Amino acid sequence: xxxxxxxxxxxxxxxxxxxxxxxxxxxxxxxxxxxxxxxxxxxxxxxxxxxxxxxxxxxxxxxxxxxxxxxxxxxxxxxxxxxxxxxxxxxxxxxxxxxxxxxxxxxxxxxxxxxxxxxxxxxxxxxxxxxxxxxxxxxxxxxxxxxxxxxxxxxxxxxxxxxxxxxxxxxxxxxxxxxxxxxxxxxxxxxxxxxxxxxxxxxxxxxxxxxxxxxxxxxxxxxxxxxxxxxxxxxxxxxxxxxxxxxxxxxxxxxxxxxxxxxxxxxxxxxxxxxxxxxxxxxxxxxxxxxxxxxxxxxxxxxxxxxxxxxxxxxxxxxxxxxxxxxxxxxxxxxxxxxxxxxxxxxxxxxxxxxxxxxxxxxxxxxxxxxxxxxxxxxxxxxxxxxxxxxxxxxxxxxxxxxxxxxxxxxxxxxxxxxxxxxxxxxxxxxxxxxxxxxxxxxxxxxxxxxxxxxxxxxxxxxxxxxxxxxxxxxxxxxxxxxxxxxxxxxxxxxxxxxxxxxxxxxxxxxxxxxxxxxxxxxxxxxxxxxxxxxxxxxxxxxxxxxxxxxxxxxxxxxxxxxxxxxxxxxxxxxxxxxxxxxxxxxxxxxxxxxxxxxxxxxxxxxxxxxxxxxxxxxxxxxxxxxxxxxxxxxxxxxxxxxxxxxxxxxxxxxxxxxxxxxxxxxxxxxxxxxxxxxxxxxxxxxxxxxxxxxxxxxxxxxxxxxxxxxxxxxxxxxxxxxxxxxxxxxxxxxxxxxxxxxxxxxxxxxxxxxxxxxxxxx
Ligand code: ADP
Ligand code: ZN
Numbered sequence: 028x029x030x031x032x033x034x035x036x037x038x039x040x041x042x043x044x045x046x047x048x049x050x051x052x053x054x055x056x057x058x059x060x061x062x063x064x065x066x067x068x069x070x071x072x073x074x075x076x077x078x079x080x081x082x083x084x085x086x087x088x089x090x091x092x093x094x095x096x097x098x099x100x101x102x103x104x105x106x107x108x109x110x111x112x113x114x115x116x117x118x119x120x121x122x123x124x125x126x127x128x129x130x131x132x133x134x135x136x137x138x139x140x141x142x143x144x145x146x147x148x149x150x151x152x153x154x155x156x157x158x159x160x161x162x163x164x165x166x167x168x169x170x171x172x173x174x175x176x177x178x179x180x181x182x183x184x185x186x187x188x189x190x191x192x193x194x195x196x197x198x199x200x201x202x203x204x205x206x207x208x209x210x211x212x213x214x215x216x217x218x219x220x221x222x223x224x225x226x227x228x229x230x231x232x233x234x235x236x237x238x239x240x241x242x243x244x245x246x247x248x249x250x251x252x253x254x255x256x257x258x259x260x261x262x263x264x265x266x267x268x269x270x271x272x273x274x275x276x277x278x279x280x281x282x283x284x285x286x287x288x289x290x291x292x293x294x295x296x297x298x299x300x301x302x303x304x305x306x307x308x309x310x311x312x313x314x315x316x317x318x319x320x321x322x323x324x325x326x327x328x329x330x331x332x333x334x335x336x337x338x339x340x341x342x343x344x345x346x347x348x349x350x351x352x353x354x355x356x357x358x359x360x361x362x363x364x365x366x367x368x369x370x371x372x373x374x375x376x377x378x379x380x381x382x383x384x385x386x387x388x389x390x391x392x393x394x395x396x397x398x399x400x401x402x403x404x405x406x407x408x409x410x411x412x413x414x415x416x417x418x419x420x421x422x423x424x425x426x427x428x429x430x431x432x433x434x435x436x437x438x439x440x441x442x443x444x445x446x447x448x449x450x451x452x453x454x455x456x457x458x459x460x461x462x463x464x465x466x467x468x469x470x471x472x473x474x475x476x477x478x479x480x481x482x483x484x485x486x487x488x489x490x491x492x493x494x495x496x497x498x499x500x501x502x503x504x505x506x507x508x509x510x511x512x513x514x515x516x517x518x519x520x521x522x523x524x525x526x527x528x529x530x531x532x533x534x535x536x537x538x539x540x541x542x543x544x545x546x547x548x549x550x551x552x553x554x555x556x557x558x559x560x561x562x563x564x565x566x567x568x569x570x571x572x573x574x575x576x577x578x579x580x581x582x583x584x585x586x587x588x589x590x591x592x593x594x595x596x597x598x599x600x601x602x603x604x605x606x607x608x609x610x611x612x613x614x615x616x617x618x619x620x621x622x623x624x625x626x627x628x629x630x631x632x633x634x635x636x637x638x639x640x641x642x643x644x645x646x647x648x649x650x651x652x653x654x655x656x657x658x659x660x661x662x663x664x665x666x667x668x669x670x671x672x673x674x675x676x677x678x679x680x681x682x683x684x685x686x687x688x689x690x691x692x693x694x695x696x697x698x699x700x701x702x703x704x705x706x707x708x709x710x711x712x713x714x715x716x717x718x719x720x721x722x723x724x725x726x727x728x729x730x731x732x733x734x735x736x737x738x739x740x741x742x743x744x745x746x747x748x749x750x751x752x753x754x755x756x757x758x759x760x761x762x763x764x765x766x767x768x769x770x771x772x773x774x775x776x777x778x779x780x781x782x783x784x785x786x787x788x789x790x
Contacts, residue, residue, distance in 0.1 A: 082121030282642025302370025478611030608647025
């Protein structure tokens with residue numbers, strides 16, 4: 028018979044049993060990283076019953092393999108007759124917070140991806156694949172200092188290495204075994220002997236306790252005294268933060284108006300309230316310059332960036348997970364940082380396309396930040412000089428607070444913008460130049476006054492297409508239906524979709540006429556042209572061809588900042604967020620690269636790009652000048668950009684959108700079908716569009732099915748592409764019709780389908 032020494036012990040055991048029975052559930056609901064929005068029931072073997080928990084990773088058998096799944100719930104009942112068993116629970120503590128689980132579920136429903144797929148995208152791949160955080164073995168004394176000192180004397184003669192290790196440990200509270208071995212020159216064998224003597228103790232702790240963000244010191248700065256406009260913005264955001272409830276604020280501030288200072292000061296408030304902040308910036312603006320501005324104010328910063336190595340990213344992630352970060356800065360996926368007391372999300376340049384992911388899960392981090400903030404009772408600040416029309420519309424309807432910074436810091440004025448009508452430049456007999464006379468003269472003047480110049484051309488390569496003068500044949504990629512670009516340095520023609528390179532033809536493949544010619548200019552050709560015109564000045568070309576290496580951007584921008592470079596020529600990677608006070612001239616070589624795209628956002632994107640690039644000048648003491656070359660000088664997006672008139676542009680563009688129920692008035696989703704055989708793709712597209720049209724009748728005119736039609740890029744990597752656009756007057760209708768047609772839309776082996784809700788790229 029078992030005897031209990033007292034009644035308390037009995038009570039404790041009883042309580043433990045009760046707890047066990049109460050928490051014991053028979054089945055775990057597991058989601059898998061597959062394009063299936065479905066929970067699978069697995070039974071919980073006795074051996075796992077203590078470890079299983081919601082938010083943890085597990086190993087489970089699935090169609091003959093063992094894969095990782097995520098536990099999203101526990102249940103006592105299952106209608107599955109024969110459930111399989113969980114093999115192993117991976118995590119000791121949940122890897123996802125309840126809020127992140129809820130967001131992943133929301134994503135799966137809204138964006139039509141797998142629930143497990145969404146969860147998987149929350150983890151950097153190194154975290155995903157390594158089952159446990161790396162650990163290091165650490166050592167400390169297990170006896171008091173007096174005792175150790177006594178032993179030390181005798182040890183010095185018999186085992187000098189062990190003695191020296193003890194001496195080091197007398198100075199340190201705890202250190203890694205490896206470090207101790209290095210410092211004391213005592214090998215591991217001898218260190219283990221110290222343990223066997225009972226003098227020291229060893230244990231494992233997570234290796235990633237000190238993420239890299241703490242390592243690099245940056246000179247600290249104080250908050251700047253805010254301007255009146257900044258002060259008003261800071262006050263309101265602080266008030267919202269103290270309110271402790273979900274709220275979104277749109278902060279429109281012209282370029283150079285000091286939006287970052289506003290972010291910095293409201294982040295300080297967030298931290299003072301004991302909470303944490305996430306700052307999302309477009310991939311392209313996540314430069315060391317940006318990060319330093321944050322590091323100069325705050326200590327516990329983590330950075331999640333795709334240019335980090337896998338190990339670095341995993342280190343940052345575990346650092347955040349272990350509670351060592353107050354602020355997380357990163358691109359899109361940093362929205363899923365595992366913070367457990369989130370107070371603020373800042374989305375800088377909120378209008379940027381790059382917040383939308385173009386592979387599954389096809390989420391928009393800007394839109395999703397509102398969802399996360401709702402689950403976390405956090406505040407969202409959307410910042411931009413040229414807010415997306417969606418955000419602007421929401422702000423004017425009062426759904427968001429709306430703050431405006433109208434003036435630049437230090438009373439600097441916005442630069443004067445002049446348009447050059449390129450139609451007048453194309454004169455007969457004259458050699459075509461991508462630089463107009465007016466731009467050339469302005470460049471000369473600017474350079475002679477020691478100013479620097481930024482030139483934007485949104486087109487890589489040397490020519491934009493290659494065509495035969497006689498028969499009109501245009502050289503296209505064999506795998507993709509897209510014209511090939513000539514790259515002179517590589518002496519090759521390149522496909523910008525699949526990156527396939529082939530040799531340069533010397534005659535037309537169609538009619539064998541030798542008059543095959545290169546048309547249009549890319550950055551590479553313009554580089555040659557400028558070098559010929561301005562031989563004594565330094566020029567740097569920045570595009571994805573020249574900026575391939577790690578840290579290439581950083582090197583280029585610091586050379587420009589130092590003044591080693593006079594002219595910076597580049598694609599849109601130079602248009603964003605840079606702050607170079609000595610830039611006195613910005614030239615846009617062609618404002619027309621986006622305008623003619625078959626995309627309802629083409630005007631908006633043109634306006635945004637022109638406004639952004641114009642904002643790169645006049646930031647210092649010298650006045651700035653902007654010259655825009657275009658074949659469409661009457662186009663409203665160009666005219667409003669030239670007069671820095673955001674409201675004017677928004678008003679006009681919204682009128683167009685309203686007439687056709689394009690966002691922000693309606694919502695749309697794009698269904699792309701692709702497959703190896705064009706016949707199959709076409710047939711399936713026609714069928715599906717028919718079914719959708721039938722279903723849409725119930726909505727009267729509030730749901731419209733556009734297409735099917737071949738996608739603007741009809742073939743990519745040997746896959747033919749068709750698309751259908753589903754347009755609805757509101758998001759509820761759009762979701763309803765897509766949900767009700769989910770099974771029909773699902774693709775087959777021959778024809779794969781993709782649903783892209785709130786699609787950005789329509790190509
Ligand atoms: P934006 O992001 O709105 O384009 P920035 O945040 O880059 O503007 O600010 C432009 C410049 O003005 C930066 O060099 C910044 O340090 C400076 N600045 C911002 N706020 C103030 C202020 N209150 N007083 C002085 N300088 C400021
Ligand atoms: Zn191709």
